[in-house]
Amino acid sequence: MQLSMKEVAxxxxxxxxxLAVTTCxxxxxxxxxxxxxxxxxxxxxxxxxxxxxxAAAEADIAPxxxxxxxxxxxxxxDVCKGIEQLVSLEDPLGKKDLSRELDEGLTLYRVSCPIGxxxxxxxxxxxxxxxxxCLCIKSGNCAILKGGKETVNTNKVLFSIIHxxxxxxxxxxxxxxxxxxxxxxxxxxxxxxxxxxxxxxxxNQFVQYIMNHTKIPVMGHADGVxxxxxxxxxxxxxxxxxxxxxxxxxxxxxxxxxxxLVHRDIATAFLPLLKExxxxxxxxxxxxxEAADTIGCEVMEENEFHTEYLDLIVSVKIVEDxxxxxxxxxxxxxxxxxxxxxxxxETADVFMEMVDSAGVYRNCSTRFADxxxxxxGAEVGISTSKLHARGPVGLEGLVTYKYKxxxxxxxxxxYASGKRSFHFKNL
Amino acid sequence: MQLSMKEVAxxxxxxxxxLAVTTCxxxxxxxxxxxxxxxxxxxxxxxxxxxxxxAAAEADIAPxxxxxxxxxxxxxxDVCKGIEQLVSLEDPLGKKDLSRELDEGLTLYRVSCPIGxxxxxxxxxxxxxxxxxCLCIKSGNCAILKGGKETVNTNKVLFSIIHxxxxxxxxxxxxxxxxxxxxxxxxxxxxxxxxxxxxxxxxNQFVQYIMNHTKIPVMGHADGVxxxxxxxxxxxxxxxxxxxxxxxxxxxxxxxxxxxLVHRDIATAFLPLLKExxxxxxxxxxxxxEAADTIGCEVMEENEFHTEYLDLIVSVKIVEDxxxxxxxxxxxxxxxxxxxxxxxxETADVFMEMVDSAGVYRNCSTRFADxxxxxxGAEVGISTSKLHARGPVGLEGLVTYKYKxxxxxxxxxxYASGKRSFHFKNL
Numbered sequence: 045m046q047l048s049m050k051e052v053a054x055x056x057x058x059x060x061x062x063l064a065v066t067t068c069x070x071x072x073x074x075x076x077x078x079x080x081x082x083x084x085x086x087x088x089x090x091x092x093x094x095x096x097x098x099a100a101a102e103a104d105i106a107p108x109x110x111x112x113x114x115x116x117x118x119x120x121x122d123v124c125k126g127i128e129q130l131v132s133l134e135d136p137l138g139k140k141d142l143s144r145e146l147d148e149g150l151t152l153y154r155v156s157c158p159i160g161x162x163x164x165x166x167x168x169x170x171x172x173x174x175x176x177x178c179l180c181i182k183s184g185n186c187a188i189l190k191g192g193k194e195t196v197n198t199n200k201v202l203f204s205i206i207h208x209x210x211x212x213x214x215x216x217x218x219x220x221x222x223x224x225x226x227x228x229x230x231x232x233x234x235x236x237x238x239x240x241x242x243x244x245x246x247x248n249q250f251v252q253y254i255m256n257h258t259k260i261p262v263m264g265h266a267d268g269v270x271x272x273x274x275x276x277x278x279x280x281x282x283x284x285x286x287x288x289x290x291x292x293x294x295x296x297x298x299x300x301x302x303x304x305l306v307h308r309d310i311a312t313a314f315l316p317l318l319k320e321x322x323x324x325x326x327x328x329x330x331x332x333x334e335a336a337d338t339i340g341c342e343v344m345e346e347n348e349f350h351t352e353y354l355d356l357i358v359s360v361k362i363v364e365d366x367x368x369x370x371x372x373x374x375x376x377x378x379x380x381x382x383x384x385x386x387x388x389x390e391t392a393d394v395f396m397e398m399v400d401s402a403g404v405y406r407n408c409s410t411r412f413a414d415x416x417x418x419x420x421g422a423e424v425g426i427s428t429s430k431l432h433a434r435g436p437v438g439l440e441g442l443v444t445y446k447y448k449x450x451x452x453x454x455x456x457x458x459y460a461s462g463k464r465s466f467h468f469k470n471l
Numbered sequence: 472m473q474l475s476m477k478e479v480a481x482x483x484x485x486x487x488x489x490l491a492v493t494t495c496x497x498x499x500x501x502x503x504x505x506x507x508x509x510x511x512x513x514x515x516x517x518x519x520x521x522x523x524x525x526a527a528a529e530a531d532i533a534p535x536x537x538x539x540x541x542x543x544x545x546x547x548x549d550v551c552k553g554i555e556q557l558v559s560l561e562d563p564l565g566k567k568d569l570s571r572e573l574d575e576g577l578t579l580y581r582v583s584c585p586i587g588x589x590x591x592x593x594x595x596x597x598x599x600x601x602x603x604x605c606l607c608i609k610s611g612n613c614a615i616l617k618g619g620k621e622t623v624n625t626n627k628v629l630f631s632i633i634h635x636x637x638x639x640x641x642x643x644x645x646x647x648x649x650x651x652x653x654x655x656x657x658x659x660x661x662x663x664x665x666x667x668x669x670x671x672x673x674x675n676q677f678v679q680y681i682m683n684h685t686k687i688p689v690m691g692h693a694d695g696v697x698x699x700x701x702x703x704x705x706x707x708x709x710x711x712x713x714x715x716x717x718x719x720x721x722x723x724x725x726x727x728x729x730x731x732l733v734h735r736d737i738a739t740a741f742l743p744l745l746k747e748x749x750x751x752x753x754x755x756x757x758x759x760x761e762a763a764d765t766i767g768c769e770v771m772e773e774n775e776f777h778t779e780y781l782d783l784i785v786s787v788k789i790v791e792d793x794x795x796x797x798x799x800x801x802x803x804x805x806x807x808x809x810x811x812x813x814x815x816x817e818t819a820d821v822f823m824e825m826v827d828s829a830g831v832y833r834n835c836s837t838r839f840a841d842x843x844x845x846x847x848g849a850e851v852g853i854s855t856s857k858l859h860a861r862g863p864v865g866l867e868g869l870v871t872y873k874y875k876x877x878x879x880x881x882x883x884x885x886y887a888s889g890k891r892s893f894h895f896k897n898l
Contacts, residue, residue, distance in 0.1 A: 061801060061825035144846055150835060152845060159857050160827060195865070240857050255686070261858050270582040282880035289882030290672025323543035374488060393895060396875050398488035400587060416598050417886070418579055418874070419895040421569055430586050430871045431688050431859035444857045447845070448823050453709035458822025 049188075049231035052221050053161065053238035056186040059218035060160045063184050064448050066215060068135035074213035079127045081173070081205045086120055089205070092197040093170065100194055108296065111304060115170040115198050123174045129421040136439045137184050145471040147464060151471070153448045158184035160240040162442070163232050165254070167246055168192025168358035173199050175422040177220055183442035188239070188303050190223040200224070243425050248352065262436065265428035267352045268298030268380040270410040273369040273395065275386035276307040280314055281406055283385040284321045289409040290383070294323050296354050298426060299381050299413040303349060303359040305369045311362045315339045321399045322358065331360035337418060338362070349376040366391050370398045377401060379428045381413040402428055402435040474657035476615075479648050480588065480665035483613040486645035487587045493642060495562035501608050506554045508632045509601070515545055516632070519624040522599065527621055535622040535723065542597040542625050548893050549889040550601045557609050563866045564611050570898040574891060578898070584629040586610035587667040589869070590659050591851060592681070595619025596671055602849040603649055604633050610869035614644075615659060617650040627651070660685035663719050670852050673750045675779065681799035690864065692855035694779045695725030695807040697837040700796040700822065702813035703734040707741055709834055710747045710812040716836040717810070719752050725853060726808050730776060730786040732796045738789045742766045749785065760785035760865070761872050765789070793818050797825045804828060806855045808840040829855055829862040
């Protein structure tokens with residue numbers, strides 16, 4: 045009989061402390077077994093993926109999405125490289141970042157440990173299933189995984205390969221579980237006693253739904269309204285190429301730019317150049333009345349600056365100075381990734397200190413906001429929350445810590461009465 | 472005209488980036504000005520506190536609570552010592568914990584920064600108002616403070632002293648704000664666009680109310696069901712003195728022990744001793760049927776082991792072994808602070824790895840779970856959440872980080888096409 049989501053989550057909560065005490069070697073062995081099995085059983089994976097691709101073609105799915113569904117030799121190679129990189133990274137668990145003798149014989153340590161049980165709901169991308177599973181294995185977290193339905197066949201084969209490797213390496217049976225039914229998402233949201241963290245990936249609407257329907261802490265980003273501010277001291281050629289890259293290199297990504305702010309002093313010189321470059325790339329410009337007066341674009345309202353287009357459209361506004369740019373970004377932005385184009389170090393410093401975002405950039409594309417590009421090996425998502433992990437979330441974002449205190453019969457009353465006192469020596 | 476809570480929060484959101492760029496010297500200067508003013512204007516504070524104490528006496532408030540309301544020379548000295556300690560701590564802001572060259576001319580830093588705007592709702596304790604304000608100033612966070620109504624007069628005078636010092640040191644006017652009306656709490660809960668974090672302190676019921684009525688992330692603990700497990704290899708004398716301290720040294724504290732688990736092998740030897748010691752200290756024992764059969768205590772049901780008494784009552788259960796103890800704690804506990812009494816290193820290791828709590832202790836009282844006793848100088852609260860900060864929360868729990876990326880016109884398309892590649896050199 046199949047277990048309910050609640051029962052699975054209960055098993056996982058019991059398995060989590062057992063997974064937490066496994067050695068890094070065991071977890072690495074599991075990863076290497078995953079890699080070997082993927083290579084050995086690749087034809088079964090490709091065959092399952094072929095089925096998914098056929099179904100997608102029949103369903104008339106957009107070519108950009110089709111590309112994400114595909115799992116071929118190229119993706120397999122990338123995924124295996126990612127696993128090797130994960131294996132080579134040091135153990136994120138058991139790291140002491142505080143060792144302090146509070147008093148003779150009373151010693152405090154702060155030690156990294158897994159979060160516990162994580163629920164991850166992600167888009168239809170078979171490579172994401174492998175990456176996310178492997179990040180959880182390496183970081184000692186139990187995980188319930190729910191992938192997009194368009195790759196259900198591929199995911200089934202991939203998960204079976206990964207799960208077998210987990211068992212073979214001696215990790216607990218309930219280290220990983222794959223949910224396949226849509227209604228299991230709501231069941232998962234109700235497991236607030238068992239599940240420690242949810243990581244939803246997908247549309248703004250979907251992430252909001254998750255946040256509004258669970259008591260479990262949620263890590264992720266609801267939207268990515270990213271800005272590029274072109275300062276008066278900008279190198280205009282750099283500004284143009286960075287803006288084009290940030291807008292068109294992958295339009296549907298959360299780190300694509302949505303709003304361009306231009307310093308008034310250079311607006312008449314820069315905006316016509318921008319208009320030309322964006323037109324060449326089929327990007328539609330919408331702007332404030334002032335911007336429209338300068339370059340003849342569509343006029344938009346101030347309150348539309350919250351818009352995340354995820355399309356070949358960009359909002360444009362002329363601002364008085366860096367202060368106005370920073371205020372606009374902090375008010376209308378989503379605290380994801382925002383960039384200044386300037387050759388002026390002082391201006392850049394102020395911008396990078398005062399913009400309240402997970403990523404603040406100077407003279408480079410917002411599209412760099414990504415776990416791979418930051419050198420984290422992989423990411424489970426990008427966080428715009430300010431607590432715990434911020435920005436691309438790799439292994440470090442999947443661990444927490446506990447305080448371990450070792451004594452020899454020490455009691456508080458002796459310190460409260462003044463009979464003994466703390467001496468706080470860092471070890 | 473008085474501003475609404477929403478308007479205050481909006482001002483604060485605008486002030487937060489300005490506070491974030493202040494120097495540590497400015498923030499320390501503000502703290503020293505607070506200390507000087509407290510000493511200079513102490514008579515005004517004592518007079519206000521006298522009013523609060525009189526009102527409390529008339530309202531027949533319990534002596535234990537009265538003690539917390541009092542602000543006298545002793546408390547003033549403690550608070551001033553705390554400020555000095557905070558001033559001496561290094562700046563928690565601007566710390567780089569990752570510096571990585573992604574490619575030539577493209578450099579990534581992860582830098583600590585304030586969380587932003589924090590709402591803190593705390594019990595009637597004037598010293599807490601000072602400590603919390605000072606932690607927020609040092610960590611560069613704007614804060615809305617709402618203290619218990621029983622100390623409204625003292626808080627008013629203290630806050631006015633602190634606020635003047637903030638202005639005098641050149642920090643933004645909206646660095647700190649004091650809310651005084653109870654209905655302002657609900658208004659604060661609605662400010663999810665402006666407030667980044669809520670820290671409620673108080674009863675389980677109150678914290679649950681906050682968590683269920685806001686979209687703002689909440690840090691804190693709803694309850695403290697702390698355990699002491701007396702292992703078969705325990706030193707019984709240590710066990711007795713640690714249990715007595717953990718139960719009676721401050722019964723109403725969240726880190727007081729509520730449940731004692733005893734290994735079956737020593738139950739008949741240990742339980743009678745425990746009964747005697749607890750009786751001497753007026754502690755009532757409730758236990759499983761098996762425990763009751765051994766020492767003749769009141770019988771309780773299994774599902775009552777979730778109970779946080781905050782009183783001179785303790786639950787007792789006989790367990791098969793360390794595994795059963797760990798499972799009981801992970802199931803019934805609140806992941807706050809749990810302790811093992813044992814002379815066996817191996818058993819202790821397993822317990823401390825597998826118990827899923829913010830604090831795991833060996834041979835010492837659970838009452839040590841406290842920011843001062845950990846040497847953090849002060850705490851804004853204790854977190855049983857697993858994300859961000861766990862356990863006593865001092866300065867480190869009040870900061871987050873941002874990623875800063877510096878380029879020179881770098882675009883992602885060149886990396887996607889293979890024209891350039893990342894080299895990831897840690898600096």
